[in-house]
Amino acid sequence: MPPEPPAIFAADCRACSRLATFLADVRAQHPDYHAAPVPSFGPLTARLLIVGLAPGMHGANATGRPFTGDYAGVLLYETLHAHGFASAPESTRADDGLELIDCRITNAVKCLPPQNKPTTAEIRTCNGFLAAEMAAMQPQVILALGKIAHDAILRAKGLPLSSLRFAHGAEHELDANTLLVDSYHCSRYNTQTRRLTPAMFRDLFARIRRDLG
Numbered sequence: 001m002p003p004e005p006p007a008i009f010a011a012d013c014r015a016c017s018r019l020a021t022f023l024a025d026v027r028a029q030h031p032d033y034h035a036a037p038v039p040s041f042g043p044l045t046a047r048l049l050i051v052g053l054a055p056g057m058h059g060a061n062a063t064g065r066p067f068t069g070d071y072a073g074v075l076l077y078e079t080l081h082a083h084g085f086a087s088a089p090e091s092t093r094a095d096d097g098l099e100l101i102d103c104r105i106t107n108a109v110k111c112l113p114p115q116n117k118p119t120t121a122e123i124r125t126c127n128g129f130l131a132a133e134m135a136a137m138q139p140q141v142i143l144a145l146g147k148i149a150h151d152a153i154l155r156a157k158g159l160p161l162s163s164l165r166f167a168h169g170a171e172h173e174l175d176a177n178t179l180l181v182d183s184y185h186c187s188r189y190n191t192q193t194r195r196l197t198p199a200m201f202r203d204l205f206a207r208i209r210r211d212l213g
């Protein structure tokens with residue numbers, strides 16, 4: 001029998017002990033929250049993979065869907081919908097019926113980290129899931145939301161982190177078939193300080209749409 005392919009997700013993963021302990025505390029405080037590793041959202045056959053950082057406390061960690069339930073997803077889903085990658089402009093709950101079209105969203109780290117800051121060891125530990133997901137999907141375009149996501153993608157491809165520099169709007173050839181596009185993260189901080197404006201994000205998605213054809 002051929003060996004099983006590496007898992008792209010494990011709903012009961014506790015490989016990062018600090019995060020597992022933190023999630024147990026969060027579950028005790030918020031019994032109605034998902035408070036567990038958050039699975040990717042969207043079809044594995046999609047040509048576009050979007051990689052964020054990690055679930056937010058009252059967003060993905062609460063609802064169980066990436067970028068859903070808090071401010072970080074507002075601009076993302078609006079923009080996805082405007083470019084034909086989502087069936088609706090808003091993602092409110094995991095069971096709201098929204099579908100992604102030719103697009104999948106994941107995070108570099110699948111569990112909520114304290115203060116939204118995973119350690120380097122946690123990013124490395126979770127990287128096997130991202131590597132397996134990228135290998136299973138073979139996406140044509142990968143959009144990195146922020147430098148941590150950019151670095152996690154390089155690591156998942158086995159590339160030195162110094163090989164491709166993160167810069168908003170930069171495009172890099174990850175391999176002959178895959179383009180890596182960098183964006184500032186669509187966090188509340190970045191959008192409210194206008195480091196990332198809706199127009200900048202729209203421009204990026206318009207380019208991705210053109211790249212995908």
Ligand code: SF4
Pocket residue numbers: 010013014015016019020037109110111122125126127
């Ligand atoms: S962050 Fe990833 S590797 Fe760490 S416990 Fe969660 S799912 Fe497992």
